[in-house]
Amino acid sequence: MRSLLRLWPYARPVRWRLAGATLAAGIASGSVLLVPLVLRSIVDGPVAHHDYGGLWPLAGLLLLLGLIEAGLFGVRRVIVARPLAKVESTMRGDLFAKLQRLPVSFHDRWPSGQLLSRATSDMFTMRLFLAFPLVFLIVNSLVFVTGSVMMLVLDWRLGLVTLTPAIPLVLLSRYFESRYALAARRSQDQTGDLATLIEESILGIRVLKAFGRHRTMAERFQQQNRELRETELGKARLLANLWAMIVGLPEIALGCALAVGAVLVAHDELTTGTLVAFLSTALALRWPVESLGWLLAYANEAATATDRYFEVMDEPDDPERPSGNPVAADRGIRFSGVRFRYPDAPADTPDLLCGIDLHIRSGETMALVGATGSGKTTLTALLPRLYEVTGGSITLDGRDLRDIPRQRLRELVAVAFEEPTLFSATVRENVLMGAPGASPEQLATALHTAQAAFVEKLPAGVETQVGEQGLSLSGGQRQRLALARAVVGEPGFLVLDDPLSALDVHTEALVEQALRQVLGSTTALVVAHRPSTVLLADRVAVLDGGRITAVGTHQELLKSSPAYRELMSGESAPLLEGSPAR
Template sequence: MAENRQDAPNPSTGDPTGRRRSTVRSLLRLWPYARAVRGRLAVSATAATLAMLSTLAVPVVLGRIVDGPLARHDLAALWPPVGLLLLLGLVESALFYTRRVVLARPLGRLEAAMRADLYAKLQRLPVSFHDRWGSGQMLSRATTDMNAMRLFLAFPLVFLIVNSVTFLAGIVLMFTQEWRLALIVLLPCVPLVVLTRRFESDYSVTARLAQDQNGDLATVVEESVLGIRILKAFGRHRTMAEHFREQSHRLRRTELRKAHQLANLWAVIVGLPEIALGCALAVGAYLVAHDELSAGTLVAFLSTALALRWPVESLGWLLAYANEAATATDRFFEVMDEPEPEDPGSAHALGAPDGIRFSGVRFRYPDAPDGTPDLLAGIDLHVRSGETMALVGATGSGKTTLTALLPRLYEATGGRITLDGRDITELPRERLRELVAVAFEEPTLFSATVRENVLMGAPGADDRQLASALATAQAGFVEKLPAGVETQVGEQGLSLSGGQRQRLALARAVVGSPPFLVLDDPLSALDVHTEALVERALREVLGSTTALVVAHRPSTVLLADRVAVLADGRIEAVGTHQELLRDCPHYRELMSGEAALVPEGPLVPEEGVVR
């Protein structure tokens, strides 16, 4: 579950690393992206500030109207200030329109750029990273978190600046109107500052928890959609629905906690200023009654105070959104800050033909419990140039892991792997994966055409090579698809059978005629007749490459020149199929499925039993 993963939030800090997070420090990390739109942000903030300041001019005009034309009953003098109020309203509308228009398109580009950077980073990170993180967490970071950061730059950031300037200008204006009333209105400031600091600390934890739970919920939905056949086949849809409800209710409780925290803040930031404003009204009325203050000044003061309600009341909403944006920023940079495996800057040419060598190769998964032995504990193996080597071993012995080390899907924790004498760590990954093609036991296809899926193995391949690869994989079924090789196979290729997906994955591996080929039990989903046809075609391909083939069945083993037996993290024996059948009991057991060792001494029948 998410609570046990690396990216689960620390319950006290809202930060998975356990550090106390600063909202401002987190949001400042957006500056390298926001720098590109800093001019538009400045224009937007300026327009919004002028619009808000124009609202502060309204109380001044109202005060002049009360003390002037209304006090003198001069209707003719009333029209110019009324026209000025109308003009101020039009100016405010135009400025707010400008604020929205100047930011909409550039912030859309900024969000797209950040999403592209996140996606590119995910492609560069090692498989071990993706093993630790739920796919739903990545989806939520690429969608909802991006939206939160863009909206923060579009609205809360601008109005945190605008409202601060408006509030300060309004305070100055109120002090010039009546300093005694201004002091009364400012009395709630101290408790509000203390409350907002506490709110920020608590709300950041809850906001982080809600965003992580939203990622967990996305993972549940994704797994349910991709595994819908299994759920229906075993009648487990109710179980998964219950799991979904649990995750959904957990997120709901967190969102309600957020709403409760925000409601508490709003109750105070709305209530205290209203009480202070009521006190200021009472004192102001007393001053007017004793001729110490004009009615127009009191109206102007109260109108100014009312104009400041929005900057004050919006404080809770803006702080909440700033915390959510800061949390989204943290989650974005948690991925962007992940260290990438080192890669040589330039490709080195391979040496003389020497095939594949594993020398003292060790491996353990990063999250393996302390004290447990390495999965691979010193692999020494030489696959000669042009040779096909079959790799056999019991389930869980590390065969698939060993083959994954060759294209550096995982990094060996010790030892050395070479291709034709060149250490694979000296080759850029892009070049390495051009040299080494892989077909996995569990074939993965993408929502694309058959052509696009196959040519992922060699983007520059032509139609002849495509046809040859499909023929090798005995994928003649493609011709019967509605649009042939241009047929969309659908998400995960679920519109095809398991054997059809496996054959397309095999075609993808061989389409580029790679010098090194890794096949992880590539025929496991095929029927006996199709398997025989594919094996016959594969022999020709394997004759022109150096291959390492994970095998579980004797028919696959017979494709190889030699066989290596993997046991207890080491290569136990290497030889031809016949040699190992003769000399290696473990290999005989793997190939026969029966115990290879027999008790020493004669068999003595039990009494009364005929043998």
Template structure:
């Protein structure tokens, strides 16, 4: 399984969450308005205890029935006003926060498309999926609720405490007694919860990876009867996630117990002390009712502190995970463009060295000082034993990987000086393991051409690839091939991938053993049609079979990461023992990477 970066050990939740500001800034007016409305709504609720004080000390004490009904009307209106304001707050934040989530998801997808292949080799797909789904959902929830109510509840508590102190400062000090231990517990909780929240979200990513691999590899799992071992692996990861979630629940239960219990004890103490003062005539009953009503109104703002802190830590972790991907360096759009084209045409490798980024320090490079020239209009077969680096070499041409040293030129122009879009418009590729998308046959093939290609180009490419079978599909070229083309055979997928490579009549063609899954008769037909295509293009073809080698004008032998011989098939067959041994093998060798 691919790995992901270690989380940052020392990070500030506030500093991390501030990175969301560029996304929030366009909708800041509505969010600030919503926060203001929520503060007004919360403070409206604090007026209710003052109305109760007026009613108890006034109409109730005086037996004024009309005053009691008037007070009830005031309470009803305040209740409606509070509910309406909170409803307005929700309406204000719903649409803009949906836009924020959509924009962040779109930016993440765009960045994933621009990140180099080495990044995708290193990261587990489930980790990337969880960042684009679960993490962004957590961020939207944070922006909609905890972000606002951390402010609203703080203002509410501050206003409520002032009101209580103005009612009776001695009872107010009793209520404030638990403040210090609650704050200490919140700091401890925040630190511990941050670690567990990060672990849980990473475990969700691992679990997503296992599910995705099991779905995509269901044929292998069933074919080898590995469903039990896969189920055990899933259960182990699921049990680990469950344990982490339970630890989160225990931490939350602990902080909630402290936050709920201590204020309740303080309210009880204030009730006893206030009742004694009322009995002694030092305090009016209305003031005690207003004081206790205010204290009870503050229960939710105080009780929710643990919940809001937990959601904030999860949002900070989600933000951190999101920007771990966004901070990765994307492929450069173009090189310097300062080097003029030389007179050499075709495809040239000049002293090319390549080492994978995750290779052990001091280990030999995968490719070492590759010098090779494929002349304009020439086809070159690339032959080598397993692990010699053939597929890696072909991946350097469209810059799926970057060379460690040396240079590659197309018609004399360094590929690093070209915009990637221009480079990949000139170079078409077909891999040994073809990838098809959940789209129609026609859409999959025409992906290899610019927008001007149409039905004629599609039919020509299908003819070259001997893919007439598509016309027997239920909807012909409009047939949906299913996820990764698994509804088709391996040979059918490979032919569609070849059609995709030739549909745009590219100037340069890179084929990685494109006929490996074809039967002998189909291979012969494809080769006959492919010769016409190769006559008008410069091609590099990874080959394992003699029949594929014969498509090429010349052959290059790759051994130990170096080009050790170049010549025609017959010349190498007569004069190079390693090449003769490779061509005499009865079993087809598979590539390394």
């Protein structure tokens, strides 16, 4: 109940619809309990006295009660269908919005399939619980209590015999609930893992086919699929055992009540009509009792789905600090004692960045070079606050990044990542993600800067759908569109993570020529691996061992930094006289 009660804020706007559905189902179920009383009147009245004329009104009443039951059950569905679909839509929208606000470190930890299952199958489970099990947990409980009172009023001796299984059934249900809850959680988590595997297999289908590893992936899928199947079979066994007891014990009690009732009728201590009414009431309670197992099972499924949903919703957003004032004299980008380690890094490992001090002057282009794994990409991810610094500070024009609202920060800082990611949208939509309000002229300029003339040859030009992940385009084409996305808004600060790595030499030269104009009007940090990219920069910073070890122009560093010469030449450079060995 603690888990399910967390759904109340979403269910509250439709509470009257839920109440109406519960009332309709309650009246429909209550009409069923009137049938035994009508049957008693028929048996002890017209049938006992051979008054066939008096039989027809009572038979008509039975028909009317049946129509009322059917009609109200239909009304119940109509009442809740649309509002609960809206509840599900609202919850899914809130989850998606939350995923957009959560930091990148959260997405690093969570498999995409787990998030996908929470946004689809778990959401359906919660909606169905509100539409059906919740209503009938309430209605069937009330019907059971009312029917039990009716049986005791009709004959308390038969009532006690029939209600004897109630105590063992309550104890059994408590035992079942605790075990089923664990199995339900395991099943839903395994479903999320399976969704992750399927997604990875589809996105990586080219790699799997190229290396002939589709059989290996199929074996992994079969293994996880078997584990999920075993979990589902375990749930089925639990439910089967409970169902057997729920169905079996009341049937035995009903048989005993029938035997006792026959004896009482034979000794004229009970009328035949009363016995018929009692047995009819007991039979009317079969559905409320037998549904107990299914309702409990689904309540556990819904509680688990609710827990999984709120596991994401309870994750803290990145806190915003009160807005600070810039220091006018300190223009450009400044890293001051910046330290960083990933949130999930083991406690005994050193920081990835160990006190970065670097100043990129306003209007300057700084190239960042370093060996693979030195932390270049991580450093660039700190500027748009995809990750938060562990220590120290980064300022833009004298203003701490943490004092700038994220929305505003990401308007100021544009990024082109080393791995260009495109979405299932048109070329125009993908590029304008960098500046939704950009004009057609700015779009054309950005595409020209990125040397993306290939767009004109696409079937629908800039309105061409690029497909999932942009895989219908080549790597170089994707990279050029990602570069166009970064420069389309004419940002004040630009971060480029090896933006030309997938381009051929001719295209690279053309992009570099166009980029020089863009870089001349912005403050930029460019991760570079090749001399041609380095030459776009005014100065170069060398990142080594988590620190900036050298800063200067390309020519200066070739003379003074063995590490830089090695990075640029690809060969170990001889040490300068008096230089310490690394």
